[in-house]
Amino acid sequence: MTAAPDVQTQARRLAGYADASRLRQEHDRDWVLDRIPGAPATLFDLGSGIGQLLDTALDRFPSLTRAVGLERSPHRIAEAEERLARHGARVELRPTDLTRPAPLPYRADVVTMTSVLHWLYPVEERILSWVAEHLAPRGRFLLTTYHPDRDEHGFGGEDDIVRAALGELGLRPGTVPGLFRAGGVVPIGTRTRTTDDLGHLLARHFTVAAVDERDAVVTADSAERYTHFHAATFGDYYGRLVEPARRPDFYRAVGEVAARRQEQRGHISSMPVRLWQLAPAD
Ligand SMILES: C[S@@+](CC[C@H](N)C(=O)[O-])C[C@H]1O[C@@H](n2cnc3c(N)ncnc32)[C@H](O)[C@@H]1O
Known part of the structure; x- marks a missing residue:
């Protein structure tokens, strides 16, 4: 049996997502696919x-x-190739940076994007x-976006857990926004934008056909399980704020903060997630 990678290696490779995504992202999958109309021939994810x-x-x-x-992630593409091999020529995986997407020579009946937009x-x-430009005339773009509450520093969701974990390592909470700025880490609470901001942005390109919303509630049965979720989901996005020798302590502290929240609140985090059903602009 292959030993599980240590948490720093896991974070660098964004590994362990199949297991970790059961805590949050997996619940978006059928929610989104249930809204695909008819019998699509072409789908872009x-x-x-x-x-x-x-x-x-x-x-x-x-x-x-x-x-x-x-x-974008080569580790993820390699894992996807293995998972999707049984579908043969129906699948195409393209290494792409979505902040610089190249044109494709065909259009899609459906485009999906789940738990990604904030990274862009x-x-x-x-x-x-x-x-x-790539949506067929009667196509649908199905997009999920997360919307944690944010404070005056633009911190929300995972940022709060990270701030508390850095506190466990001895940092004063008031210094954390400055540390983020100095390290070039934009808080997730800022990246996710408000539903109003996003609504305006989307309306420039699409007709909003419908919007659904639910609460994404994350629970975990141990500190280790949450550390694993954090490393698989956020990689080393936050971990790189900490000097390498202290990173194992940082990831451990993230798990401990989460376990305490679980005990006190019955969950670790809860935030609205939106599913936007978007059609080509009129
Ligand atoms: C939270 S995961 C979501 C994965 C999947 N869509 C799901 O719902 O389970 C975010 C994904 O977006 C990818 N990603 C982030 N920034 C990207 C970029 N600039 N270009 C391409 N992919 C990116 C990450 O590598 C990761 O696989």
Whole structure:
């Protein structure tokens, strides 16, 4: 049996996502796929990760002859290739930086993007106009976005857990926003934008056909489980704020803060997640 990688290696490779995504992102999958109308032939999944949405979509929609995944992380693409091999020529995985997407020679009946848009801040317009250009005339763009409450520093969601974890390492909470700025880490609470901001941005490129919202509630049965979730989801985005020798302590502290919240609140985090159903602009 291969030993599990240590948490720093895991974070660097964004590894362990199949297991970690059960805590949050997995719940978006059928929610999104249930809203695909008719029998699509072509689907693009943007930020396709380890290929789970494409895998389920290919099983659910035999009409799909071209399912294209666009993803930046080579580790994730390699895992997706393995997962999707059984679908043969119906699948195409394209290494892509979604902040600089290249044109494709065909259009999609459906474009999906789940739990990705905040990583493209502040240049989301680039991918939005790309999608608008690549959507078939009666196509649908299904997008999920998370909206944690944010404070006066633009911190929200995972930023709060990280701030508390840095406190465990001896940093005063008031110094953390400055540390983020100095390290070039934009708080996730800022990246996610408000639903109003995002609504305006989307309306420049699409007609908003419908919006659904639910609460994404994260629970975990141990500190280790949450550390694993954090490393698989956020990679070393926050970890790099800490000098390498202290990173194992940092990841451990993230798990401990989460476990305490779990005990006190019955969950670790809870935030609205939106599913936007977008059609080409009139
Ligand atoms: C939270 S995961 C979501 C994965 C999958 N869509 C899901 O819902 O489970 C975010 C994904 O976006 C990818 N990503 C982030 N920034 C990206 C970029 N600039 N270009 C392409 N992919 C990116 C990450 O590598 C990761 O696989």
